[in-house]
Amino acid sequence: MIDISTTYMGLKLANPLIVGASGLTGTPEGIQKAAEAGAGAIVLKSLFEEQILTELGAEEKGIDLDAYPEAEAFISRTAWEKGTENYLEMLNEAKARAAGVPIFASINCVGSGTWASFASRIEKTGADGLELNIAFLPATTSLGSKDIEAKVLSTVREARRATKLPIQVKLGQHYSSLPNLAQALSKEGANALVLFNRFYRLDIDLKGMKLTRAQPLSGPDEYHESLRWVALLFQRAGLELTGATGIHDAETVTKFILAGAGAVQICSAIYKGGWKVIGSMVEDLGNILDSMGFSSLDAMRGKLSAQNSGKPADYLRLQYIKALTGIY
Numbered sequence: 001m002i003d004i005s006t007t008y009m010g011l012k013l014a015n016p017l018i019v020g021a022s023g024l025t026g027t028p029e030g031i032q033k034a035a036e037a038g039a040g041a042i043v044l045k046s047l048f049e050e051q052i053l054t055e056l057g058a059e060e061k062g063i064d065l066d067a068y069p070e071a072e073a074f075i076s077r078t079a080w081e082k083g084t085e086n087y088l089e090m091l092n093e094a095k096a097r098a099a100g101v102p103i104f105a106s107i108n109c110v111g112s113g114t115w116a117s118f119a120s121r122i123e124k125t126g127a128d129g130l131e132l133n134i135a136f137l138p139a140t141t142s143l144g145s146k147d148i149e150a151k152v153l154s155t156v157r158e159a160r161r162a163t164k165l166p167i168q169v170k171l172g173q174h175y176s177s178l179p180n181l182a183q184a185l186s187k188e189g190a191n192a193l194v195l196f197n198r199f200y201r202l203d204i205d206l207k208g209m210k211l212t213r214a215q216p217l218s219g220p221d222e223y224h225e226s227l228r229w230v231a232l233l234f235q236r237a238g239l240e241l242t243g244a245t246g247i248h249d250a251e252t253v254t255k256f257i258l259a260g261a262g263a264v265q266i267c268s269a270i271y272k273g274g275w276k277v278i279g280s281m282v283e284d285l286g287n288i289l290d291s292m293g294f295s296s297l298d299a300m301r302g303k304l305s306a307q308n309s310g311k312p313a314d315y316l317r318l319q320y321i322k323a324l325t326g327i328y
């Protein structure tokens with residue numbers, strides 16, 4: 001019998017497949033479906049600051065939602081509490097419907113500090129963990145990489161002060177030195193990193209001469225950068241690692257475990273294939289481990305990380321060379 005259970009951030013998961021924060025996990029019904037489908041853990045849709053602003057009718061009041069950090073100054077305490085109360089109610093009901101599957105709350109934060117007290121309320125409401133979805137786009141020349149990293153670190157510091165819950169930090173991939181930042185995040189009290197978020201993408205509609213949204217769902221060929229960084233950071237930064245983006249089948253899950261991931265997050269695969277995708281991936285994962293001669297995920301984890309692969313330089317390679325591609 002192949003054991004695909006795992007312990008992640010101190011939580012016992014039946015399998016390493018975590019349903020990522022999204023519309024799929026934005027209602028108690030969605031949480032119940034994820035649990036019934038066999039998810040190892042579930043991340044609730046993020047409580048977005050823009051969402052709170054929208055609740056207040058920010059657009060009608062002429063508040064620019066795109067300029068959130070500035071707009072926040074206009075928002076009353078009452079509006080924050082209305083958004084957060086709804087979220088806590090959802091968390092409460094989600095816990096009741098999840099049949100013991102661990103539930104992570106998720107906050108999309110940019111370091112304002114207002115949400116920090118909310119982290120302790122999340123803990124009291126019964127979340128098993130907290131995901132900080134830190135998504136800050138520096139569209140200004142006045143901020144340097146150190147300033148941005150300081151924001152990320154203070155966000156985690158404030159959350160750690162407010163709660164004892166396991167904290168995972170979900171990042172985008174554009175940081176100057178991810179190993180350095182990862183180690184600093186560990187020192188601030190983060191327990192795991194989720195690599196990487198896949199942000200909203202925009203496009204340009206040439207016929208309409210306007211901005212439009214690009215494909216919101218990932219494809220199965222988008223996992224490579226996440227895989228590289230999981231492999232590079234395995235046992236290097238004092239954090240557990242979750243692979244995310246472009247994970248659509250059990251083969252890819254296996255690659256992430258070999259690279260050193262404690263767990264993986266899936267989202268687009270479920271949007272595309274329905275909840276049954278989770279059961280298929282769980283079954284296939286067991287079969288793959290068996291065919292490769294591993295009796296558990298622990299036995300397999302990190303075998304092909306940068307430090308264990310015997311070819312660490314391959315993970316550092318950025319440029320194509322003829323001998324490698326054989327094509328160009």
Ligand SMILES: Cc1cc2nc3c(=O)[nH]c(=O)nc-3n(C[C@H](O)[C@H](O)[C@H](O)COP(=O)(O)O)c2cc1C
Binds near residue numbers: 245247
């Ligand atoms: C419709 C939709 C809604 C999402 N909402 C959130 C969210 O609330 N918080 C978050 O951290 N990520 C959110 N994401 C990102 C996903 O959690 C995930 O990181 C991303 O889709 C990449 O994983 P995938 O390739 O498995 O889809 C959302 C993604 C989609 C497609």
